[in-house]
Amino acid sequence: MSDPRVSHIPPQAAPVRLWHLAFRSRNLVIGGALTLIFVAAALISFVWTPFDITQLDIANKIKSPSARNPLGTDHFGRDILSMIMVGARTSIAVAVVAVGIGMLFGVPLGLWAAARKGSLLDEVIMRANDLIFAFPALLIAIMITAALGPSAINAIAAIGIFNIPVFARITRSGALSLWQREFVMAARVSGKNAARISVEHILPNVTNLLIVQGTIQFSLGILAEAGLSYVGLGAQPPIPSWGRMLADSQTMISFAPHMALFPGLAILLTVLGLNLMGDGLRDLFDPKLRRSRQ
Amino acid sequence: MLRYTLKRLVSLAISLAVASVVIFLAIEVLPGDPAAYMLGVNAQEDTVAALREQLGLNGTMWERYSSWIGGLLTGDFGISYTYRTPVADMIADRMQVSLPLAIYALTLSTLIAFPAGILAASRRGSAADVSIMGITQLGVAIPNFWFAMLMVLIFAINLRWFSAGGFPGWDAGLYPALKSLTLPAISLALPQASILARIMRSSLLDTLSEDFIRTARAKGLTRAQALRRHALRNALIPVLTIIGLQFSFLLAGAIIIENVFFLPGLGRLIFQSISSRDLIVVESVVMLLVFAVVLVNFAVEITYALVDPRLRHRS
């Protein structure tokens, strides 16, 4: 029987109010600031770094932090601050492209599966997703590397492939609940087909979900890239990368701990920033969830 | 329940079949001629041909695939090209490190995450909740291999409580073996525990806001009783899903962590095989890891049905 109670859509806040709320959210401000710092560092590194990282300076190798090198130097005498700035480029590029791949394939697949819910197509898409979930990004990278050799491109492909089912699932589950809504029924009564409804009505209403998931996958992508580069399956020399800086530092950790400390901190802070931002955005978009997540 | 289990078993078998095809294609077909790839660019024509013969690469793709699968099913994983020993023996050897490490880490992670998540949820907004949430926020963001390096720096190099790496083998006794796995297990467990504790907390909070909790409170249950008797088991369902998913991340993480601590596990084996281009070993180890992931997910799905009567009855 028709339940007289109604499901409430959280009222969409006007843009001005949204900004106001955004600034009041501690998560969003801190997370946004951290993210901004690393994005800025990556961008600035294109035009300026404190030292040229392509120049080796053996005389100054393995120096602790000083006024000249605020974060010290590595075993080739390169400035670690400059390395981290350039390394941010690699991390961000890999993560952005990997999230892009995940969304580009995952979102349409999720929309399609939801529009044909219960059909063979839906089943095939979802089973394929389950299958990819059985291969952690690292295993995909290992297979690709074993077959094609290690490179940054392969790392992107591995993380990107792993992202596809993540976005497909979140899109599908968001879309499925929207397909139950009466405004979709109204669109069908107006003669619109599934593709048009998906683009016009479903997609705009899952963007919030996608933005939040996007930030989370972005941070996971940075972690994954660091891990892959650390074991030598990611960016290859001479491209600087945070993961490889850590790998290089490992044998020297007892006498040059700064070489291990700062690249790791860079990863930690970037990922922390993105996660905080994701949490903040989720709270902002869906006040209902605010009570349960901090 | 029996039907449910059977259905899951069928889907398990299908997943494994498809996964094996994917792995086979990626490793034996993608590189072109695996024999030439394994020997490198300077190889002699006849050595390549000999290797092709030895690896059975001359058959059709279907023949090669079926002989690989047939071998896997009978425990014959082939002969490692570089070590000239049966891959099955190598894997069995390495499993003695990797499996205990995974179990050790999963146990630690669950033991930390459950109480932390329950405490945070039951005292929402308290100092305990805020600090648990803060710590786990860091735990989620920390790369586990970097955390492992810091642990080595502090506990092995500075405090000298543990050795910095290596594995004495189980023959050296239970205590030394476990001790050498402790730092790796903690490095793996803490980031996992952070994620798990957060999921536990939010799942519990979701369950606590359900109508049936209000019903329980109206019956006269205290908040703590309602949490214990009604919320926990319901909240466990999403947590189980995450534990299942995490297992695959744990395996992947273990591959890296084994490298940090120079542990002779499957992860080290994989990287050694990649650098020596020993595709036979890579192929079998990847298949084994995928098998482990799929098997754990199967176990999780069976556990769902034990927890939730709706699943038991549905099929």
Place this chain on the structure above:
Amino acid sequence: MTLLEIESLDLDIHGTPILRDVSLTVAPGQIVGVIGESGSGKSMTAFAVMQLLPNGTTCKGRVTLSGHDMLALPEARLCKLRGDEVGMVFQEPMTALNPIRTIGDQVAETILIHEDVTKAEAMARAREALNRVELPADRFPLTRYPHELSGGQRQRVVIAMAIALRPKLLIADEPTTALDVTTQAQILELLKRLVREDGMGMLMITHDLAVVADMADEIVIMQHGRVVERGACPAIFSNLQHPYSKALLAASSHIPDRACRTTDAPLLEVNRVVRDYRLPRKTLFGAPVVIHAVKGVSFTLERGESLGLVGESGCGKSTLTRAILGLEEVQGGTIRLDGQPVFDGHRVNRAVRRRMQVVFQDPYGSFNPRHRVERLVTEPFHLLETPPTGAARDRAVDEALTSVGLTPADKDKYIHEFSGGQRQRIAIARALIIKPDLIILDEAVSALDVQVRAQILDLLAELSAKFGLTYLFISHDLSVVRSITDRVLVMKSGEIVEQGPTTRVFDDPQHPYTQQLIAAAPRLPETAA
């Protein structure tokens, strides 16, 4: 001595006033009905008695339950009283039970929490409580899980939990709102019996005047967190003082002013329509289960007529609606609008579809929250070969909005800026904009408060007179169908069991099911009309 006494209760949540100066009493054996529209604070009054309130709630005043000062007691003492002295039944039976524990377990828990008895004895007494709510042991063993029961049966389990210890007071918060009308009648009957047998006091919260009218001893009417009127029932209905109570009563029994304009020109012809669903196979190799949702339904809708379609959940009326709208293909029979089939082969006939529109139940879910009203109401233009553009389009939007009582300026707003009633007006504007012949109203007023519902019914009557519209009015609410339709179809299990002029069917039902439905529908006392 009174059992429950609420004296000038003020309640705030995070500083927002929810209740102001609420006073009421319940004596043993007495049934007190608390009535109000959504947001009147009636449920919060119930939760204040239980002291189960959201965080950040502050209470002032007095709540005394059999001598206990509920506002002053520590939580531990309150837990002892809940379930023992006072039991509670909730609105939504589908979610009120723990899905993963057996019903026996959950009923026995009430006893185990409060008394020092063995598990076996608690189970035996749970059995007794379930028997009392008419869930016999042979069909409802203690080992059943909630998902194996229907909504009405689950509500009985909740009641069994609440009365297991024979509390002195039972609080029922909209206990039948989510249930079908025949189930509702049975649950109300059960509650009355239990109150009588145990000499319990009962506080019955509802939005529906008719539900409490024939069972309550006293009625309390609430508005905006205040009690506006109290009095003995049913005498109070003939002597209401407060303007709000009068308006509420008038709206509850409102009949829109409309003339019967039935012609003899058939507009919609539904002929032996069959719609089956194939459920996913339950077993791996078993045959798929087929559900016959609509079994050969035939009826005709005359041009200008208002036809009602009533039935309980699962009777197939939603399926039939979707088939008429051409959203789902039927397996047998034909549906024709003005002689043309809705389905042309396997394709939807757009020429037919643009002549029908629909208004749905949920005023909150019927609109894409990201679009402005203008875009929302013009969506049906998609059905036209050449949709109007520019000034013609603006004119059409303005006209549609004006005719439903809104202003052209509303077209630039987003949907969240409107109340439930206004949203339903926008939904009607969306239906009107392509000037259809037939409008299907699918539970279109079911989610609205009574006063808003009365206004929307008036609007529908007015529009039908003005534009010569034909309505197919689908509802579970018999009083609404009675007030707005000329003819009515009664549907049960995929078949139409009775049809005829509305007054005839309601006054002299022929089919036993129709008789049962009409007998079950709660009615306001005659004095009120």
